[in-house]
Amino acid sequence: MTFPYSFATLVPLPVVLPLFAAGLALALWRHPRAQHIISVAALTLVLAASIGLLIGADSGPIVVDVGEWAAPVGIDLVADRLSALMLTVSSFVLLCVLLYSLGQGVADGHDKAPVSIYHPTYLVLAAGVANAFLSGDLFNLYVGFEILLAASYVLLTLGGTGERIRAGSIYVVVALLSSVIFLVAIALTYAATGTVNLAQLAERLPDVDPGVRMTLQLLLLLAFGIKAAIFPLSAWLPDSYPTAPAPVTAVFAGLLTKVGVYAIIRTQTLLFPDNRLDTVLMWLALLTMVIGILGAVAQNDIKRLLSFTLVSHIGYMIFGIAMASEAGMAASIFYVVHHITVQTTLFLVVGLIERRGGSTSLDKLGGLARIAPGLAILFFVPAMNLAGIPPLSGFLGKVGLLQEGVAQGTPLTWALVVGSVVTSLLTLYAIVKAWNKAFWQTAPVELPSTGTPRGMVGPTTALVAFGLALTFAAGPLYSYAERAAGNLMQPSTYVDAVFPDDSGRGQGVSSDLVEEEQQGGEDS
Template sequence: MNTLVTLPVLLPLLGAALAIVVARSPQLQRAVGVVVLTAVVGVAAALLVAADRDGPIVARIGGWSAPVGIVLVADRLSSLLLLISTVVTLAVLLYAIDQRIADYGRRTASTTFHPIFLVLSTGVSLAYLSGDLFNLFVAFEIMLSASYVLITRRTSANRIRSGMTYVITSLTSSLLFLTTVALVYAATGTVNLADLAGRVAQLPPGLQTLLAMLTIVTFGIKAAIVPLHFWLPDSYPNAPAPVTALFAGLLSKVGIYVLLRTQTLVFPDGQTVLLLVLAALTMVVGALGALAQNDLNRLLSFLLVSHIGFMLFGLAVFTAAGLAGTVVYIVHHITVQATLFLVSGLITRRTGTVAIDQMGGLARTAPFLAVLFAIPALTLAGLPPTAGFVAKLTLLQAGVAAGTGTAVVAGVVVLASLLTLYAMTRIWVRVFWGEPREALPDPDPSDELVVGTARTSRRMYAATAGLVVVSLAIAAAAGPLTTLTGQAGADLVERTPYTVAVLGEGS
């Protein structure tokens, strides 16, 4: 089982190499990606079952023990997020494969997309499983290097501009991350997360606060927390639908995961007031920004920012219940946000525009597409009995129970949820109601946008529907899921299961 921890990192990396070797055979290249990600889903499920039953599973690379050696750690939190992230990655890959077939034909190969896609999966897996700060930095660089390629493929003027915004911001946050790692090592003599749990507590309070603030700023940029969110609505909307769905579903959540891990394990005193303020600002600014948008993808991007605030709120509560609420929310949001961007891609291909005031009547002309939008839209708004309702209810209960300050911000959660519902209703009224409009021609011939249902594969609809089913399954399994995330939240607060598994009984 210890060896199994390495497979979510090794399999996509080896698959990327194999995809390059078989690049002249499109069928083989597609099969490699699907088989590899399916295998990783199976491995992640096995790790989750084992971690829930036996506690954190640790792989010591090269036989070197922590804190000297590199360790990969699969506990309830990392295994659960790894599983749901890989499921979403697989669905997005299936969508992307059929989009490319619809646009360019079955015989057209891609020498870059499939290898880079698998490299991105490698970085995400390593980020979840890494047991030390430096390899966490390596994971982000793997992930971001792959994302640079994906966001600038099939270049147009808008994609070059948005890609530069994304790359410059990511490089800045990476520089801050590396600086933080260097300062932590200089102050403590270690970068192992479990070892830091004991050593950081021995530092002067002022230095602890400085390091905690650097961590919040670094991963606040990566997670698009207000006021560090400016890059996301300018970057994501211009990428192809599968790329945007993958980024929206995974990349910002990895940033929130690292904040969860570091603020509970390394800086357990927390910055509660600051995190509460940031959570409230992120929820409100993101939701209000969404209401001002006419571009469908920009609207969804601002809602993505808003809902990062929900996850940050659970961390700010800093109780087992609050952290459990954050984990539930991440699981639900990874699925629903990716689904909405895939649906947006289908809408855009059918209408030929991203401007919602130029759409209309899709409920009549494309009823199945209307259903594919309605379910994740209601889920994101948090209406019962969806997974979004379960996640928000968990957060609200934790916030009200934690005290007056958090109860006030819990009210902001309700306000942001109502604004989200209004934004989803606005999309529904303008895009799906009214009289159907004639599809507009694509103004940019270099874009991957192809107008017309004849060029939209049914399998693209099937991949999107698969994610809708996953979201419904999350709601149906709310009882076992909340039990599991409750135990994960308790582990984060207690810290002992993680540190003992990595360092041994004497830690």
């Protein structure tokens, strides 16, 4: 399909703009105000470009050959409905969190970021997220994850406290383990097929030996499962995220695990459409839901409570993927969009609670509803959305998953339906416990007199409003998710966009080597 040239020019911008701005911000490290302006301007332009791609990709995938080297020789950036939707939501969240962090700096009595490296690193993180969503080959996806790892480790250890260094060390070891597994999977994939281009892999993998194909699938699922914090690969998350500054925790919780979920969706639907580990994924989804929420119920610190709910609700997304149907995939995509927004919002609100109450421990908080009623509303709305109270977007996403689970009617899907309902009720219990203790119980100690900074409240309010907008715009959004799911369930749509008119599908030196090896084996 032919697209206006303007749409094609938008595709590299979410990657290129933040990287360029990061270099400029680093060069201006002595000028914090200039860093602020550059960072906000860059992410605003990225959001505008993402919205343009969201509109353009609704007519079909938009493919850009980096450096004018056509696939499979060159690297492709592909913006389809799923990647454009993820880009748009993540860009908005990144911009709001950046504005929140600027407001936090002003509220602390200075006009600087925590350190001069904060803005360049944050922009590099944004570029890594965009690169992962747009990548058209496995190795470039790996590069996107490595950009995320490098930037996130710096952000996680900002301030250099012992607690943050310890948590950052756990995080980086686990992330490196995931990266090594991913790199091994890429090497084996290239050895088996002679390519790492996703579209070309979609055509070559069906011809690979079933045992080898299963090994590749398991390795990729293991690598992405660690990044997405699927049980039992999620133990690292509750110990790593709560120690970081509020803006860092918020963007980590909202986005980084969803990049892993996105990678699972992309590879499972495109590379292994007829050989999926659906039963394994369903069991993992059920265990992730139930064990994650039981961990949340046991917590007495809001940050750790939300970290465990983050793990738990990843299970809903995996549930939709595992059902291997268009309806299940659409519900999963809708739920990913909802969860990115709501989880980020809640962690930003917790940052405000910590500032106003002096702690995130529920034993040390109380009476916030009386002294900060606006903060009570900012917490209550996304909290109820996370719990899935009707008619909010969390409820709509869960209903879509439950309907498809009931429609499939297998014993395992029924078990997941029951597990989903139990998880939702326990989420409500955990959230209401936090709500009652933080806002309604008598404060055990006198609360600090620190007010709630407007520069931090504004971006948080914008995200709360965006979460409500997902409810009011649920019809068009769900319809878009259904169209995205339809594309995913038909891999030929993606392949034909990357290789129009069958051009280049069989090209590549590596494929010739594979054929020579096969011929040599026959001769021997």
